Amino acid sequence: MAGSFKTEGVVLRSIRFGEADRVLHLYTEQRGRVGAVAKGVRRVRSRFGGRLEPLFRVALVLHEGRGDLCTVTSAETVHAHPALRERRASLGRATQACEAVLRVFDSAEPNRPAYNLLCRQLALLDARPEAATRAQGLAFRMKLLLAAGFVPELAACSACGDREHLGAFSAAAGGVVCPGCEAGAFALDQEAHGFMVSALGQPLAEAPLASEPALRQTDRAIAETLEYHAHVRLPRLG
Template structure:
């Protein structure tokens, strides 16, 4: 069973069951052999390897980052079909050998997101989201909040009938959702910026700038080396961390550019990670 989590006002991600997608026929394989394990995972990246194989970068609910090889998966009659493409959420059985790559021995679809693949803006949003997880969450330690945040983000690009999707159109609305996702992802990875008081001196009033090196907002006396952060940009960051991803706040594009810079500089200084542009 997977665990779906939703953001509450404090920024925590409480647990709840994740329903499986039964629209895709499951492929039944024998139980795991010795040295094998089962896990649910999302395909972050799929790379052609050799004449018939694929190397997969996976993010697992119970194992964190996994690098694996699916042998023969590109053959026309492969038992894996097309379910090893990016953004698929899968129930997997993997075998750990002596090499660096686990071997995929079975795969069953939990969520395929077929409509996402026919929507250009949604596809780009999914690609950026998976790339952010690939770069920021590189540990083999499980991080259920990060995994479930990514599940929600991908599901939001293709919601059930009657449910409004995340705004993935070009412009401020799509960028706001992408930035809210990145803020929450930074929180799950332990790199959330300080937003309540000056990251240098602790002053809680007159917060007028942001310093990636200091790791958060700064007051006028400590602003040297930072950049201006408008009240609207500061408010967006606070509200984005405290609201569900589907209710990401709005802000003018000028302020969202400041938020994007704040997140990027924080992660570059403290996680040593450089993310692609949010939108």
């Protein structure tokens, strides 16, 4: 139905369109994923200024017409995250977070936990340069799995329910598995298992530490879970 609506959102991606416009991929608080056109935004005297660049959190008024894309009629900055743009590592992690949300949440259905998680991640990376680590990026992705409904079983064998000797991971089975159910699984050591549990349980700003081998195993577990259950491929975190 045609009409205007207000929502807060994060600009995930911006693509040039025509001579002066941009197509925006937004993740919004009230509508989930939204595509929108910002008309004239690339002109020097655009009324939007620089408020519709990727990573901006903005309060929007969008007009919904008959087509697939809304039209941005108003945009006010909620948080520009200026500091993270000046640090290569922070900018990289923020871009990875937005790309993950873009790929995992592709429908116009609101998901407040996912939206709030993304906002917290961008604010954290803006405020704390030391947060731009691989471990913190993986902790964000673990929480993203939870928000999306794809969090793996970590407390017991996802195939038989056994709570002992959980030393492997199977995306097909839905999480960690015991030796009797590990066909097709890959080895997951105790440190990686513990990291995944802690990443889900601790605040985003208190991401646990782990060795590189444990982080690689966690990265693989997340990637295979999303590929198997959501049919989404995310680049591994370096």
